[in-house]
Amino acid sequence: MSSERREDFLELVRQRDIVVCAGSGGVGKTTTSAVLGLQAAVEGQRVLVMTIDPARRLANSLGAESLDNEPTQLDLEGFSEVGVRPDGELWAMMLDMKASFDDLVEQRAPDEETRQKILNNRLYEYFSTSLAGTQEYAAAERLYEAHSSGDWDLIVLDTPPTTHALDFLEAPSRLANAVESKAFQWIYEKELFQGESGLGLFSMGSSYVLKTLGKFTGTELLQELSVFLQHFSPMFQGFRDRARQVRDLLTGPECTFVVVTSPDPHTREESTHFYDELGSERVAVGGFIVNRVHPRWVDQSEFDRPVEDIAAAIADLDVDVELDDSERTQLAERLRSNAASFYVLARKDARSVEQLRAELSRDIPVATVPFFSQDIHSLTGLDRVRREIFG
């Protein structure tokens, strides 16, 4: 990667307050988030990495037993072994979605009674953990809090893996839109449900639509949902306000997104799809990081090289394992064929990265991180990735 591209990534962690790592599942978002945070800490910033992944070995390698819903300061002393002396501080936390959403209810419920009714509702647990957007909403809320606290020079957010990059960004507004929609109001308006039968919705008799709907979902579900929404509705205004603030923050100059991907063509297509979505929402994309790119160990021309020639070259080497002629020939053949196997992957990855660059606007820096022979869960590993991205 050219030095000016490295400069772009340095600027990104130096100048922004928030970096959001987005991408499909399994592309190394959590590790990348840790590495971006590490770079900023090396340069003297006070950094918080917020992750959703219980990446315990990663936490362990950073000297933490495990991560929880409160920031933990990581001990960076170990980096002196790899010749790095961070001047700043690196903190990390794992977002516990359920706990975050409980906190939200705690803060926003108008009184104790409503609070208890919500927390004890049978639909609440599911609602709080899995209604489209609630997890992302809780993450956005924690991000907003952390940013407002003014405690951090940089916050790096590792987002939940989603098919749509914008689930995260859209979640707050979608949730607010859903709860203020006519349909919801219609359901949680008390009088609609409290006819003489106890469920006015269905005793009104006039609505064929409602009857049919009741047949579909069962009246009990509708009733349970209406009770839940009645209790939840006083909090909607707060949700909506906060959703707007989070959106302003994420689309503002303080924040940038880094799209993390792998060279796999399908994953790459998903990543450029994210990029398009982010662009149409006017969200700044500060760069792409392509993880697990197979290195090109040999040139293609080597595969035409006669086995005898390779065998002769290895015979000249001073290696402590004695091989006879036929063993050397077999080894030469296998070395060549193994290199050819990896060449296929290196060529495929190089083409994919080239394709990615062609599809992105020219001012978007793309960093590639090679596929390492080991998992990245040691300080040395993290530092290797850091040097690949930042030089």
Add this chain to the structure above:
Amino acid sequence: MSLYDRNLILFSGKGGVGKTTIASSYALSCARRGQRTLLMELNVRDKVASYFGSQEIGSEIVTVEDNLHAVNVTPDAAMEEYGMMILRMKLVYRAVFENRVVRTFLQAIPGLNDLLMIGKAWHHATETDADGGPVWDTVVVDAPATGHGIFLLQIPSVIMSSISSGHMYREAEKIFSFLTDPQKTALNLVTLAEDMPVNETKMLRDQARQKLEMPIGCVVANGLYPQTFDQRERDWIDAAHEGNLSVDAGVSGMINAAAFRQQRIDMQQHYMDEIERSFDAPIARVPYYFEDRITFPVIESIAERLADQLDPEGAP
């Protein structure tokens, strides 16, 4: 009981471990045994078509191979099918479900989309034809990755704990008892022999037992590098790699590539040992394919390996 005797076979695991490839190959192995098989993707960007060289797979079931059919379920299509089953009449469905207010309302019901998708999988797994015989011998589901996968499979029990009567309750109860029946259903865990995927797979296994009460069918360890060097060659490669010898760039590159392969094999072996220690389900090993992209011959080859390992007796 062999996996091949069960009706509903689901695959989940960490993102990026190759769930779709394994689910597609498994489905092909069922079809090759003569089982009438339906392969389901759940509302994703379709990958299956590229494996079978078929047209893009949408919400209509299409044939991709002998005995093998595929569909990419969308919540909208599933809702229409389900609504039609209950209401029987298209006009009524339109009047009710295509009402804008009703639609917004339905979209806001927590978990409804998930219920519709898992409901459709269950429906096909139990569907019978005019003579009362099963329409499908096997339904294979490429389920979402760990987190979303758990939510999806949990939804029937959530509904059962939230309400206690009504049509939806009865549906949820039927789905739940099918999903938790080890004679009928299996949740298979796909992983790579690497740290984070193995940890996530253990978590998924624990949740499957505790929260979902679902039977685990097998663990598929995907992407294993085949061993190509014998012991003496490995010793030589290690020594040469560490020796930093002066040799031409070509041979030095070949030694680096060989050392890389060896290091990954050693790491994978370490995690295979951990997988064997941690899981009591049958383990199937799938090699890494050094290919430009995954095409039908790769799927065929994986299908054969899965069949050999998961049912060595081999029916048909």
